[in-house]
Amino acid sequence: MGCNVYSIKQVVEMLDIPSVTLRAWENRYQAVTPERTESGYRLYTQENIEDLRWLKEQTEKQGISISHAVRLLKARKENPAAEGPAGAVGTPREAFEKMKQQIYSALYEFQGERANALIDFGFSMYGYESMFHQVLVPILIRVGDAWEEGSATVAQEHYMTHMVSNRFYQFFHLFPVYAHLPKVLAFCPEGEHHQVGLLLFSLFLRKNGVEVVYLGANTPEGGVVAMLETQNRIGAVCLSVTDKELLPYCKELITRLQAIRPGIRFILGGKAYEAAEEPVPEAAEVIGVPAERWQEWFDYSFTGARNQR
Incomplete structure (x- = not known):
């Protein structure tokens, strides 16, 4: 052969990876595919060695699982x-x-x-x-x-x-939740299918320790009502709308939800609200600042309003 190859024993000594681990990585996760002799013995190429060394570093130093590391390796090669x-x-x-x-x-x-x-x-x-x-x-x-x-x-x-x-x-589960902050219910109303902004804003809230119940796009009113009736800790509702045709419905929806949970806050966003000229219902506010100023809004309005209650 034109390049160096190594037996499994040599690889074990070179990389300090037990042979049972090497076989598991190969059989379960297809981490590497060594060559085989006519007798069936594994022969590892230099590329196999480098791949295994990289996988070991990811699992030991970065603390990620071998399955995740193998996926990263394949993406790295592609x-x-x-x-x-x-x-x-x-x-x-x-x-x-x-x-x-x-x-x-x-x-x-x-x-x-x-x-x-x-x-x-x-x-x-x-x-x-x-x-x-x-x-x-x-x-x-x-x-x-x-x-x-x-x-x-x-x-x-x-x-x-x-x-x-x-x-x-x-990533919602990576950040700690602070119990002193109100839980937020986030959704797009029925008929609204664009949820990119809502996703980003919800993730921003989670980074700041807010527990977010994310319902996503095109959420039926019945599901929202059920959440407010059963989840007592929900202190704010985040509503995102891009279609201005939905604004009259949303105004009525907010009124109905306020009747169920008096005093609850409404945080409104999306292109429809940003361009709207009509005032929003009481206890509701429009996030009219760009994403880079969300933190400023959160520190002043979200936690500030909470502290003033």
């Missing part, structure tokens, strides 16, 4: 240009653009495993803040535009939105 913000693709903007295109294409073709592997790799390289704002949010917006233009089917739009939204939901 997307070597994303090795760093500069790398072979030049600027960070170019790196994000390439990753957006790759993830979008994978989702468009219903290649969920490939898309998740690329997203995992992006999180490991750039962190979740950058991936959310620079990659995943633009993908969700592009998906919505493609559906409205007719270049994506309903099935594609639902699948792509669901896959990306799931990655948002995963």
Whole structure:
């Protein structure tokens, strides 16, 4: 053979990985695929060695699971240009653009495993803040535009939105919840299908220790009523609307919900409310500031209003 190969015993000595672990990584997770002799003995290439060394570092130093590490490794091999913000693709903007295109294409073709592997790799390289704002949010917006233009089917739009939204939901459980803050119920009313802004705002609240019950897009009124009747700790309702035609319904909805839970706060957002000229109902406020000023709003209005009660 033209390159060096190593037996499993040599690999164990080189990497300090037990042979039983090596076999498990190979058989259960397809971490590497060593060559085989005619007698069936494993022979590991130099590339196998480097891959195993990288996997060991991820599991031991980064504390991630082997299954997650293998997915990152596969994405790393498929997307070597994303090795760093500069790398072979030049600027960070170019790196994000390439990753957006790759993830979008994978989702468009219903290649969920490939898309998740690329997203995992992006999180490991750039962190979740950058991936959310620079990659995943633009993908969700592009998906919505493609559906409205007719270049994506309903099935594609639902699948792509669901896959990306799931990655948002995963981070809801990473942040601590502070019991002194009111629980928030977040949803888009029935007929409203655009939830990107609501997702981002809900994640922002979770980062600040707020427990968020996220119901998502196109939520029937009955489900909201049931939540308010059974969840006593809900102190605020976050409502996001982009379609201005829904504003009259939302005004009536807020009145009905206030009758169920007097004193509850309503936090309103979305393009429809930002452009609305009519005043909002009492105990409701419109988040009219851009995302970079949400923290300022939260520190002054959300926690401040709570402290004044």
